[in-house]
Amino acid sequence: MIQRDSSRTGTGSSRLAPRVGRSSLRRRWQLPVASPDPAAPAIELRNVSKRYPGLPPVTALDRVSVRIDRGEMVAVVGQSGSGKSTMLHVMGTLDQPTSGSVLIEGIDTSALGDDHLAAIRGRRVGFVFQRFFLLAGVPILDNVANGLLYTGASRPQRREAARSVLERVGLGARMQHRPNALSGGETQRVAIARALVHEPAFILADEPTGNLDSASSAGIMDLFGSLHAEGRTIVVVTHNEQIAAALPRQLQILDGRLEQDIRTGAA
């Protein structure tokens, strides 16, 4: 167990570009040290394509270039099968593009291996899914604390942070409840809290209201709105045009291509 000094990331003059160096403290592999570039956009896709082999091969993303700045709230809209989920997964490094590059806070992820990509997901990306994916039988406090499981934080640290975000999403009174005791809207709030608990650079939400009734959907979008108002970067994949229209920027995907990039400045 090597505890590294956190001050290293905050120092130095060379913060314009990702700082990559070496430390003798590295275990086993000589892993580079990198810190986010505060001037870089939250996410940038450069000419990203994703093809799945097969007969015929499927092109899920076709030369997409897009830049999402810090503090933006963006809707990704498109038909079912248009490639919007793939785009979300590629943005979050769950999937790697066939060609092109994905930059997260200025760091090019195309050359990184599984360990580093997992680390980026664990520290800088917050995912919210349509199907929530909470562990049944585990209190929601620990479901949220699990968001920090792979950061190396201790259990008390994880729980403390989980308490803080659960209060933020309005579930402070129900921390010991199990997921099946909650309504759909509340369950999604727990999942959002889990996506927030490690204070990610951005939140990627894949059809977050897909399993919810309209009242709960509105509640969830309000929550996203207020998180956006706090300055967080949020990308919401949806096929619901009403929801999309309410967001300040919409990316329309058709057959894997970015058809339109509309900034309405709403909300």
Next chain:
Amino acid sequence: MGGSSRTFGQVLREGSVVTDLLAPSRLRLSEVARVGLGSLASRKLRSILSALGIAIGIASLVSVLGLSDSSKSALLDQIGALGTNLLTIEAGTGFGAGDSALPETAVATIGRVATVEATAATYGVDAGVYRNDLVPAEQTGGISVFAADPGLLETLNGTISEGSFITEATRSYPAAVVGSVAAERLGIRNLDNPVELYIGGKWVEVLGLLEPFALAADLDRAVLIGDRAAEDYYGIELIPSTVFVRVDESYIDETRDVLAATVDPENPEEAEISRPSDLLEARSAAESSFTGLFLGLGAVALLVGGIGVANVMVIGVIERRSEIGLRRAIGATRAHIRRQFLIEALTLASLGGTVGVLLGVAVTYVYATAQGWRVIIPPIALIGGIAAAVLIGAIAGLYPAIRAAKVSPTEALRSD
């Protein structure tokens, strides 16, 4: 509650958590176990059933090893108590026609061998043994009559269950000592009332009853009378049918080599010498070969148990695709997922192994105690049992773990 909670950023600023963007994902060691155990606890029945397979395999291995050692030690104790230095000499079949016999002087000449500690002989008496004179002559009950001298009991390490053996005083009187099987066939349970037997047309008083002889089972089915009484009452010439010899422990083989020539210098090939304890040792060896067979069966049970664990793990991987996807989304590397599944399999197997060892010890204890054996559980069975379980768990868990690590998170997490 609100006052006590800080955001993760505030926790981070305390400096105890890695904040390098690219520092590898890290799961604390204590969490590795918790993560593995947690998912087993959520599927209790299935976990218990699959661990049971391993437990049965290990239990059978441990109990086979324990029981074989316990019974072997009981046998060795018996051999040790009886002594391995007893040799018996009988008339062999010889080369010539007709029965050969040991010379009359056999006991005396053997007694002169320096390494011989004690000798005693039995002499065949051609007579039937009956409870009374009304029993038809052909109903002998398969009981033979031997004449013996008073030293026989000690030479054979035998014991009397009731009454007394032939003594210097009673060796010339019409009195008998009854072997254990013979007593049963004659219906003699005890000597509370005086018992007489009708032997070869004469009434003979029963002096004592014998416990079974471990090294001379023939005598269990016999009635013994004093050697002098045999001469006086039955007119028997004292030609030894079997000579029992106790030999100095350190010269057993050497003595054995010279005995035949000593007994019958003219026809040494006609004296057949054997060592009764060899029989017990052969029995012990035979039991060992059964142990091998049972160990094989136990190993098969263990293998089946391992396949059960592998099966449960493979099903678990399929069922828990979304959990795997989520873990990958919150920062688990493939190695983390692999480790988690491997640890689950190892936990199941070592749980099964521990239960199996306990079960095996219990079976050994109960059975050995019931048999009156000393309970011996070899340490190799305990350590080997757990080790075998862990090994099986590792093998059974490897493939499912590799499969789990290969689950594509995007497939697992897709919303449609």
